[in-house]
Amino acid sequence: AQSVSQHNxxxxxxxxxxxxxxxNYSYGGTVNLFWYVQYPGQxxxxxxxxxxxxxxxxxxxxxxxxxxxxxxxxNLRKPSVQWSDTAEYFCAVKGPSSASKxxxxxxxxxxxxx
Amino acid sequence: NAGVMQNPRHLVRRRGQEARLRCxxxxxxxxxxxxxxxxxxxxxxxxYLQKENIIDESGMPKERFxxxxxxxxxxxLRIQQVVRGDSAAYFCASSPAxxxxxxxxPxxxxxxxxxxxx
Numbered sequence: 001a002q003s004v005s006q007h008n009x010x011x012x013x014x015x016x017x018x019x020x021x022x023x024n025y026s027y028g029g030t031v032n033l034f035w036y037v038q039y040p041g042q043x044x045x046x047x048x049x050x051x052x053x054x055x056x057x058x059x060x061x062x063x064x065x066x067x068x069x070x071x072x073x074x075n076l077r078k079p080s081v082q083w084s085d086t087a088e089y090f091c092a093v094k095g096p097s098s099a100s101k102x103x104x105x106x107x108x109x110x111x112x113x114x
Numbered sequence: 115n116a117g118v119m120q121n122p123r124h125l126v127r128r129r130g131q132e133a134r135l136r137c138x139x140x141x142x143x144x145x146x147x148x149x150x151x152x153x154x155x156x157x158x159x160x161x162y163l164q165k166e167n168i169i170d171e172s173g174m175p176k177e178r179f180x181x182x183x184x185x186x187x188x189x190x191l192r193i194q195q196v197v198r199g200d201s202a203a204y205f206c207a208s209s210p211a212x213x214x215x216x217x218x219x220p221x222x223x224x225x226x227x228x229x230x231x232x
Contacts (some may be wrong), residue, residue, distance in 0.1 A: 004156075034220060043118075044157075044205065044223040090156055101147065101170055102207075102221060104156040 002027045004093050006105035013081055014113045021076040021108050023065075023091035033074040034092040034102070035065055044090065050074065051096075061085070083112045118143075118208050118224035119188075126230045127196050135191040135227045139208030146189040147221055148181060151203040163189060164211075193229075201231045 005024045013019060025031065035047040048059025055067040065076045074091060091105040119138040127133050139146050145164055149157040162170040163183035174181065178196075183189040193200055207221035 006156075036223075043225040044207075046220050046222075049220055101159040101162055101173070102149075102157075103159065104149075106156040 002093070002103050004091050004103050004105035006089075006091055006108050008108045009106070010109045010111070012111045012113065015083055016080050019076070019078040019081045019085075019110070021089055021091075021110070023074045023076065023105060024072050025074065025091075025093045025103075026072065027093050027095070027103075030096045032094045032096060032100075033065075033067060034094070035059065035063070035074075035076050036090045036092060036104075038088045038090065038107075040087070047076070047089075081110075081112050083114045086110060086112045118206055118222055120204075120206050120224035120227050122227060123225060124228050124230070126232060128232045129197055130195050133193040133196050133200070133229055135193075135204050135206075135229070136188045137191070137206030137208075137224060138188040139206075140222055143208035143210050143222075145209045145211065145221075146183050147207040147209075148189075148191050149205045149207065151205060151226070153202075157205060160191075196229075196231050198231050201229055203228050 003026045007022050033050040036044040037047050038044050047063050048057050050057045050067045058064045063078050065074055067074050088107045088109050090107045092102045094100045094102045118140055121136050147162050148160040151157045159173040161174050161181045166185050178194045180192045203226045205226045206224045209221045
């Protein structure tokens with residue numbers, strides 16, 4: 001069955017700390033991988049995506065993620081978080097065609113202490 | 115350069131009434147997706163539509179829920195005879211068709227409609 005697991009439901013960090021949010025997926029065949037962010041009261045915004053090529057992808061606002069095919073993982077990282085990074089983060093997976101639906105993880109709430 | 119537009123932002127209905135949620139995709143986008151987000155949960159896929167066609171409705175409840183994306187006008191998600199369990203945030207996303215250099219386009223999301231059932 002297709003699924004996405006985000007093991008950390010709530011992460012609390014201090015400003016300037018390093019961040020890594022875990023994401024594991026189960027999906028047969030070629031996958032496209034995404035991280036979306038949802039700031040309080042706002043819609044989902046795309047942070048970064050992986051379709052093919054370099055498994056280390058860089059996104060907006062200093063975020064990056066690494067696709068490790070052997071581990072079925074796509075963890076999100078940021079070397080130094082800011083208070084403005086407080087939000088909910090969703091990992092998602094999708095098949096290669098436009099007819100493929102996005103499957104989301106349950107999300108990780110990130111709280112940054114000023 | 116409007117993004118995906120959803121209205122209303124908030125909708126309150128009493129049990130048994132009908133709820134109609136609207137979604138206008140981004141300009142140039144012909145694919146629309148509806149997702150539901152229950153409290154403390156991630157988004158769950160409901161339905162994927164192209165103009166006048168339902169492509170994948172595997173996430174739609176079998177009863178009371180329907181969706182359309184007519185040739186003209188917004189996509190509509192319709193919930194008949196609403197119940198308390200329908201309370202959720204409903205998000206619409208759109209993407210352009212996968213053609214040539216536009217293949218594998220990510221989906222762009224609207225602000226969502228928060229449906230509350232009294």
